[in-house]
Amino acid sequence: MILEKQDAIYAATKLMDYFRDFNRIDDYFRARKIERVRNIPVALPGFSMEDDLFFDYDMHPNDMNFSIVQIQNKTFDTLLEMTASFSPDENPGKTAKYIVKETNTNTIVGFIRFGSPLINSKPRNDYLGECPDLDIFNKRAIMGFNIVPTQPFGFNYLGGKLMAAICCSSNIREQLNKKYDTEFCLFETTSLYGNIKGGSMYDGMRPYLRYKGDTQSKFLLTLGEEIYPELRDWFTKRNDGEELIHKGASSRKLKIQTKMVSIIKASLKKHDDKAYSLFTNKIQTAGEVTTQKRFYMSEYGFTNVRDVLLGKTNTLHKADNYDKFELENILTWWKKNATKRYNNVVSDGRVRKELEVWNSNTMNKIDIIR
Secondary structure, three states: OOOOHHHHHHHHHHHHHHHOOOOOHHHHHHHHHHHHHOOOOOOOOOOOHHHHEOOOOOOOHHHOOEEEEOOOHHHHHHHHHHHOOOOOOOOOOOEEEEEEEEOOOOEEEEEEEEEOOOOOOHHHHHHHOOOOOHHHHHHHEEEEEEEEEOEOHHHHHOHHHHHHHHHOOHHHHHHHHHHHOOOOOEEEEEOOOHHHOOOOOOOOOOOOOEEEEEOOOOOOOOOOOOHHHHHHHHHHHHOOOOOOOOOOOOOHHHHHHHHHHHHHHHHHHHHOHHHHHHHHHHHHHHHOOOOOOEEEEEOOOEOOHHHHHOOOOOOOOEOOOHHHHOHHHHHHHHHHHHHHHHHHHHHOOOOOOOOEOOOOOOOOOOOOOO
16 A cells, blocks of 8 residues: 555654654653543542542551452443553453452452463563463463552552562462463563663562563554544545454554554655655654563462473472462561551651542643652
Protein backbone atom coordinates (compact mmCIF):
# COMPACT_ATOMS: atom_id res chain seq x y z
CA MET A 1 0.00 0.00 0.00
CA ILE A 2 1.41 3.39 -1.07
CA LEU A 3 -0.34 6.59 -0.01
CA GLU A 4 -0.69 9.68 -2.14
CA LYS A 5 1.86 12.36 -1.20
CA GLN A 6 -0.70 14.58 0.54
CA ASP A 7 -2.08 11.64 2.54
CA ALA A 8 1.41 10.44 3.52
CA ILE A 9 2.36 13.88 4.81
CA TYR A 10 -0.94 14.12 6.72
CA ALA A 11 -0.44 10.75 8.46
CA ALA A 12 3.23 11.47 9.18
CA THR A 13 2.34 14.82 10.73
CA LYS A 14 -0.34 13.19 12.93
CA LEU A 15 2.19 10.75 14.36
CA MET A 16 4.98 13.30 14.80
CA ASP A 17 2.62 15.70 16.58
CA TYR A 18 1.45 12.91 18.90
CA PHE A 19 4.95 11.86 20.00
CA ARG A 20 6.39 15.38 20.10
CA ASP A 21 5.48 16.12 23.73
CA PHE A 22 6.89 12.91 25.23
CA ASN A 23 10.40 13.65 26.43
CA ARG A 24 10.37 10.93 29.11
CA ILE A 25 8.34 7.79 29.65
CA ASP A 26 6.41 9.40 32.52
CA ASP A 27 5.22 12.14 30.12
CA TYR A 28 3.68 9.38 28.03
CA PHE A 29 2.18 7.60 31.05
CA ARG A 30 0.50 10.80 32.22
CA ALA A 31 -0.95 11.55 28.77
CA ARG A 32 -2.35 8.01 28.45
CA LYS A 33 -3.74 8.11 31.98
CA ILE A 34 -5.50 11.44 31.40
CA GLU A 35 -7.06 10.02 28.22
CA ARG A 36 -8.40 7.04 30.10
CA VAL A 37 -9.77 8.76 33.20
CA ARG A 38 -11.12 11.93 31.58
CA ASN A 39 -14.59 10.41 31.37
CA ILE A 40 -14.63 8.75 34.79
CA PRO A 41 -17.16 10.86 36.73
CA VAL A 42 -16.70 12.02 40.29
CA ALA A 43 -19.27 10.00 42.25
CA LEU A 44 -21.53 11.27 44.99
CA PRO A 45 -20.48 10.39 48.56
CA GLY A 46 -21.60 6.88 49.47
CA PHE A 47 -22.18 5.84 45.85
CA SER A 48 -18.64 5.35 44.61
CA MET A 49 -16.43 2.37 43.96
CA GLU A 50 -13.84 4.28 45.97
CA ASP A 51 -15.72 3.19 49.10
CA ASP A 52 -14.48 -0.36 48.42
CA LEU A 53 -10.82 0.69 48.77
CA PHE A 54 -8.83 0.48 52.01
CA PHE A 55 -9.13 3.59 54.20
CA ASP A 56 -8.18 2.72 57.82
CA TYR A 57 -4.66 4.16 58.04
CA ASP A 58 -4.60 3.92 61.83
CA MET A 59 -4.61 0.11 61.54
CA HIS A 60 -1.31 -1.57 62.40
CA PRO A 61 0.03 -4.17 59.92
CA ASN A 62 0.00 -6.86 62.61
CA ASP A 63 -3.77 -6.45 62.93
CA MET A 64 -4.40 -7.04 59.22
CA ASN A 65 -5.58 -10.20 57.49
CA PHE A 66 -5.99 -10.78 53.78
CA SER A 67 -7.90 -12.78 51.19
CA ILE A 68 -7.28 -13.13 47.46
CA VAL A 69 -10.46 -13.14 45.39
CA GLN A 70 -11.75 -12.59 41.88
CA ILE A 71 -14.44 -10.10 40.90
CA GLN A 72 -16.23 -9.21 37.67
CA ASN A 73 -13.84 -8.12 34.90
CA LYS A 74 -15.56 -4.78 34.34
CA THR A 75 -15.41 -3.89 38.04
CA PHE A 76 -11.76 -4.97 38.26
CA ASP A 77 -10.80 -2.94 35.18
CA THR A 78 -12.56 0.21 36.43
CA LEU A 79 -11.05 0.01 39.91
CA LEU A 80 -7.60 -0.69 38.48
CA GLU A 81 -7.89 2.30 36.14
CA MET A 82 -8.82 4.47 39.11
CA THR A 83 -5.81 3.21 41.08
CA ALA A 84 -2.87 2.46 38.78
CA SER A 85 -0.50 5.04 37.32
CA PHE A 86 -0.47 3.09 34.08
CA SER A 87 -2.35 0.03 32.85
CA PRO A 88 -0.82 -1.68 29.81
CA ASP A 89 -3.12 -2.87 27.04
CA GLU A 90 -4.23 -6.47 27.46
CA ASN A 91 -2.46 -8.96 25.23
CA PRO A 92 -3.81 -12.20 23.75
CA GLY A 93 -3.24 -15.34 25.76
CA LYS A 94 -3.70 -16.01 29.44
CA THR A 95 -5.40 -13.44 31.67
CA ALA A 96 -6.12 -13.90 35.36
CA LYS A 97 -7.24 -11.01 37.58
CA TYR A 98 -7.27 -10.94 41.38
CA ILE A 99 -7.94 -8.39 44.06
CA VAL A 100 -6.42 -8.54 47.55
CA LYS A 101 -8.76 -7.63 50.40
CA GLU A 102 -8.05 -6.72 54.00
CA THR A 103 -10.68 -8.87 55.67
CA ASN A 104 -11.29 -6.91 58.89
CA THR A 105 -12.38 -3.86 56.93
CA ASN A 106 -13.57 -5.84 53.88
CA THR A 107 -11.77 -3.36 51.64
CA ILE A 108 -9.40 -3.69 48.68
CA VAL A 109 -5.68 -3.10 49.17
CA GLY A 110 -4.41 -4.10 45.74
CA PHE A 111 -4.80 -5.55 42.27
CA ILE A 112 -2.93 -8.28 40.38
CA ARG A 113 -3.24 -9.15 36.69
CA PHE A 114 -1.37 -12.14 35.30
CA GLY A 115 -0.83 -12.88 31.62
CA SER A 116 1.25 -14.81 29.13
CA PRO A 117 4.94 -13.83 29.23
CA LEU A 118 6.45 -11.65 26.54
CA ILE A 119 7.91 -13.70 23.70
CA ASN A 120 11.42 -12.31 24.00
CA SER A 121 13.39 -11.01 26.98
CA LYS A 122 17.17 -10.63 27.21
CA PRO A 123 17.42 -11.21 31.00
CA ARG A 124 15.31 -14.35 30.66
CA ASN A 125 17.37 -15.56 27.70
CA ASP A 126 20.55 -14.99 29.72
CA TYR A 127 19.05 -16.91 32.65
CA LEU A 128 18.07 -19.90 30.50
CA GLY A 129 21.27 -19.91 28.45
CA GLU A 130 19.42 -21.05 25.33
CA CYS A 131 16.08 -20.58 23.61
CA PRO A 132 13.35 -22.74 25.15
CA ASP A 133 10.61 -24.56 23.31
CA LEU A 134 7.89 -21.89 23.39
CA ASP A 135 5.11 -24.45 23.90
CA ILE A 136 6.83 -25.71 27.06
CA PHE A 137 7.78 -22.24 28.25
CA ASN A 138 4.31 -20.74 27.78
CA LYS A 139 2.77 -23.64 29.65
CA ARG A 140 5.09 -23.33 32.66
CA ALA A 141 5.69 -19.55 32.98
CA ILE A 142 3.40 -16.65 33.90
CA MET A 143 3.93 -12.89 34.00
CA GLY A 144 2.65 -10.15 36.28
CA PHE A 145 1.44 -7.22 34.16
CA ASN A 146 -0.30 -5.25 36.91
CA ILE A 147 0.88 -5.47 40.52
CA VAL A 148 -0.71 -2.43 42.09
CA PRO A 149 -1.44 -1.47 45.71
CA THR A 150 -4.08 1.10 46.46
CA GLN A 151 -2.63 4.38 47.65
CA PRO A 152 -1.70 5.39 50.24
CA PHE A 153 -1.79 1.77 51.46
CA GLY A 154 1.25 1.22 49.24
CA PHE A 155 3.15 4.16 50.72
CA ASN A 156 2.25 3.60 54.37
CA TYR A 157 2.65 -0.19 54.49
CA LEU A 158 4.93 -1.30 51.62
CA GLY A 159 1.79 -2.44 49.84
CA GLY A 160 3.58 -3.00 46.55
CA LYS A 161 5.87 -5.57 48.15
CA LEU A 162 2.83 -7.34 49.60
CA MET A 163 1.18 -7.61 46.16
CA ALA A 164 4.43 -8.81 44.56
CA ALA A 165 5.07 -11.40 47.26
CA ILE A 166 1.52 -12.73 46.90
CA CYS A 167 2.26 -13.25 43.18
CA CYS A 168 5.10 -15.56 44.21
CA SER A 169 3.07 -17.53 46.76
CA SER A 170 2.36 -21.23 46.48
CA ASN A 171 -1.30 -20.42 47.06
CA ILE A 172 -1.73 -18.17 44.03
CA ARG A 173 0.42 -20.54 41.98
CA GLU A 174 -1.94 -23.40 42.82
CA GLN A 175 -4.94 -21.32 41.75
CA LEU A 176 -3.26 -20.58 38.43
CA ASN A 177 -2.30 -24.26 38.03
CA LYS A 178 -5.94 -25.22 38.42
CA LYS A 179 -7.19 -22.50 36.07
CA TYR A 180 -4.80 -23.44 33.25
CA ASP A 181 -4.38 -27.17 33.99
CA THR A 182 -0.60 -26.97 34.27
CA GLU A 183 2.16 -26.62 36.85
CA PHE A 184 3.76 -23.20 36.74
CA CYS A 185 7.35 -22.91 37.89
CA LEU A 186 8.38 -19.40 36.84
CA PHE A 187 6.90 -15.99 37.59
CA GLU A 188 8.34 -12.87 36.00
CA THR A 189 7.63 -9.16 35.98
CA THR A 190 9.30 -5.85 35.17
CA SER A 191 9.52 -2.49 36.88
CA LEU A 192 7.10 0.12 35.53
CA TYR A 193 9.37 3.13 35.22
CA GLY A 194 12.63 1.61 34.05
CA ASN A 195 15.84 3.48 34.61
CA ILE A 196 14.25 6.92 35.17
CA LYS A 197 13.65 5.83 38.77
CA GLY A 198 16.54 4.69 40.93
CA GLY A 199 14.89 1.59 42.40
CA SER A 200 11.81 -0.58 42.24
CA MET A 201 9.31 -1.90 44.76
CA TYR A 202 10.57 -5.36 43.75
CA ASP A 203 14.05 -4.71 45.14
CA GLY A 204 14.92 -6.24 48.51
CA MET A 205 12.47 -9.13 48.11
CA ARG A 206 14.70 -12.21 48.18
CA PRO A 207 14.00 -15.10 48.16
CA TYR A 208 10.64 -14.30 46.57
CA LEU A 209 11.81 -12.12 43.70
CA ARG A 210 15.30 -11.76 42.27
CA TYR A 211 16.60 -9.08 39.92
CA LYS A 212 17.92 -10.63 36.69
CA GLY A 213 19.02 -7.63 34.63
CA ASP A 214 17.53 -4.91 32.45
CA THR A 215 15.40 -5.35 29.37
CA GLN A 216 16.48 -3.97 26.01
CA SER A 217 13.77 -1.40 25.37
CA LYS A 218 13.81 0.71 22.24
CA PHE A 219 10.45 0.60 20.56
CA LEU A 220 7.75 3.03 19.52
CA LEU A 221 5.22 3.70 22.25
CA THR A 222 1.68 2.49 21.68
CA LEU A 223 -0.73 5.08 20.34
CA GLY A 224 -3.38 6.44 22.70
CA GLU A 225 -7.12 5.78 22.88
CA GLU A 226 -8.06 8.77 20.72
CA ILE A 227 -5.50 8.86 17.90
CA TYR A 228 -5.22 5.09 17.36
CA PRO A 229 -8.82 4.35 16.21
CA GLU A 230 -8.82 7.55 14.18
CA LEU A 231 -5.71 6.57 12.22
CA ARG A 232 -6.68 2.90 12.04
CA ASP A 233 -9.99 3.75 10.36
CA TRP A 234 -8.29 6.35 8.14
CA PHE A 235 -5.88 3.73 6.81
CA THR A 236 -8.66 1.17 6.38
CA LYS A 237 -10.64 3.60 4.24
CA ARG A 238 -7.62 4.16 1.98
CA ASN A 239 -7.00 0.43 1.80
CA ASP A 240 -10.33 -0.19 0.02
CA GLY A 241 -12.04 -0.94 3.32
CA GLU A 242 -9.65 -3.75 4.23
CA GLU A 243 -8.01 -3.56 7.65
CA LEU A 244 -4.21 -3.53 7.71
CA ILE A 245 -4.06 -6.59 10.01
CA HIS A 246 -6.75 -9.27 10.19
CA LYS A 247 -8.92 -9.33 13.32
CA GLY A 248 -7.65 -12.65 14.68
CA ALA A 249 -4.00 -11.61 14.81
CA SER A 250 -2.12 -11.58 18.10
CA SER A 251 -0.81 -8.21 19.37
CA ARG A 252 -3.04 -6.68 16.71
CA LYS A 253 -2.87 -3.06 17.85
CA LEU A 254 0.93 -3.08 17.85
CA LYS A 255 1.05 -4.77 14.45
CA ILE A 256 -1.39 -2.25 12.94
CA GLN A 257 0.65 0.63 14.33
CA THR A 258 3.87 -0.88 12.96
CA LYS A 259 2.21 -1.33 9.58
CA MET A 260 1.05 2.31 9.59
CA VAL A 261 4.60 3.53 10.18
CA SER A 262 5.94 1.23 7.47
CA ILE A 263 3.39 2.49 4.92
CA ILE A 264 4.11 6.13 5.75
CA LYS A 265 7.86 5.56 5.36
CA ALA A 266 7.47 3.76 2.02
CA SER A 267 5.10 6.45 0.72
CA LEU A 268 7.27 9.38 1.78
CA LYS A 269 10.37 7.71 0.34
CA LYS A 270 8.61 7.54 -3.01
CA HIS A 271 7.25 11.10 -2.97
CA ASP A 272 9.52 13.31 -0.85
CA ASP A 273 13.03 12.44 0.37
CA LYS A 274 13.19 15.40 2.75
CA ALA A 275 9.86 14.49 4.40
CA TYR A 276 10.97 10.84 4.58
CA SER A 277 14.19 11.76 6.42
CA LEU A 278 12.35 14.04 8.84
CA PHE A 279 9.73 11.41 9.66
CA THR A 280 12.29 8.62 10.05
CA ASN A 281 14.37 10.73 12.45
CA LYS A 282 11.34 11.79 14.51
CA ILE A 283 10.11 8.20 14.85
CA GLN A 284 13.58 7.04 15.86
CA THR A 285 13.72 9.77 18.51
CA ALA A 286 10.25 8.80 19.76
CA GLY A 287 11.46 5.22 20.20
CA GLU A 288 14.26 6.41 22.48
CA VAL A 289 11.71 7.60 25.05
CA THR A 290 11.20 4.00 26.16
CA THR A 291 13.52 2.90 28.94
CA GLN A 292 15.21 -0.27 30.02
CA LYS A 293 13.09 -1.96 32.67
CA ARG A 294 14.36 -3.93 35.63
CA PHE A 295 13.47 -7.60 35.17
CA TYR A 296 12.58 -9.88 38.10
CA MET A 297 11.91 -13.60 38.47
CA SER A 298 10.55 -16.01 41.02
CA GLU A 299 11.11 -19.76 40.89
CA TYR A 300 8.44 -20.39 43.57
CA GLY A 301 10.96 -22.21 45.76
CA PHE A 302 12.02 -24.85 43.23
CA THR A 303 15.63 -25.77 42.43
CA ASN A 304 15.48 -27.03 38.82
CA VAL A 305 13.23 -24.53 37.03
CA ARG A 306 15.73 -23.93 34.23
CA ASP A 307 15.81 -27.65 33.36
CA VAL A 308 12.01 -27.86 33.36
CA LEU A 309 11.66 -24.83 31.07
CA LEU A 310 14.25 -26.27 28.68
CA GLY A 311 12.36 -29.56 28.49
CA LYS A 312 15.04 -31.64 30.21
CA THR A 313 12.64 -32.86 32.90
CA ASN A 314 9.00 -32.55 33.89
CA THR A 315 9.55 -33.08 37.60
CA LEU A 316 10.05 -30.08 39.88
CA HIS A 317 12.27 -30.35 42.96
CA LYS A 318 11.55 -28.31 46.07
CA ALA A 319 14.29 -26.17 47.58
CA ASP A 320 15.02 -26.10 51.31
CA ASN A 321 13.19 -22.76 51.55
CA TYR A 322 10.08 -23.94 49.68
CA ASP A 323 7.85 -23.43 52.73
CA LYS A 324 8.70 -19.71 52.77
CA PHE A 325 6.49 -19.37 49.69
CA GLU A 326 3.36 -20.42 51.58
CA LEU A 327 1.02 -17.45 51.91
CA GLU A 328 1.03 -17.60 55.70
CA ASN A 329 4.82 -17.27 55.77
CA ILE A 330 4.78 -14.53 53.16
CA LEU A 331 2.37 -12.51 55.29
CA THR A 332 4.63 -12.98 58.30
CA TRP A 333 7.57 -11.67 56.25
CA TRP A 334 5.52 -8.71 55.02
CA LYS A 335 4.16 -7.80 58.46
CA LYS A 336 7.69 -7.61 59.83
CA ASN A 337 8.78 -5.24 57.06
CA ALA A 338 5.51 -3.30 56.96
CA THR A 339 5.67 -2.73 60.74
CA LYS A 340 9.10 -1.16 60.41
CA ARG A 341 7.88 1.03 57.57
CA TYR A 342 4.64 2.03 59.31
CA ASN A 343 6.40 2.88 62.58
CA ASN A 344 8.83 5.08 60.69
CA VAL A 345 6.19 7.08 58.82
CA VAL A 346 4.18 7.46 62.04
CA SER A 347 7.17 8.71 64.04
CA ASP A 348 8.12 11.08 61.20
CA GLY A 349 4.55 12.39 60.87
CA ARG A 350 4.41 11.21 57.26
CA VAL A 351 1.38 8.91 57.36
CA ARG A 352 -0.79 9.62 54.36
CA LYS A 353 -4.54 9.40 54.90
CA GLU A 354 -6.04 10.76 51.69
CA LEU A 355 -7.14 8.10 49.22
CA GLU A 356 -5.51 8.58 45.82
CA VAL A 357 -7.79 7.74 42.90
CA TRP A 358 -7.68 8.94 39.32
CA ASN A 359 -10.72 10.81 38.03
CA SER A 360 -11.54 14.03 36.18
CA ASN A 361 -10.90 16.10 39.33
CA THR A 362 -7.59 14.54 40.35
CA MET A 363 -5.91 13.70 37.02
CA ASN A 364 -3.62 16.75 37.17
CA LYS A 365 -2.90 16.46 40.91
CA ILE A 366 -1.57 12.91 41.42
CA ASP A 367 2.11 12.17 40.79
CA ILE A 368 2.48 9.67 37.95
CA ILE A 369 5.61 8.23 39.61
CA ARG A 370 4.63 6.98 43.07
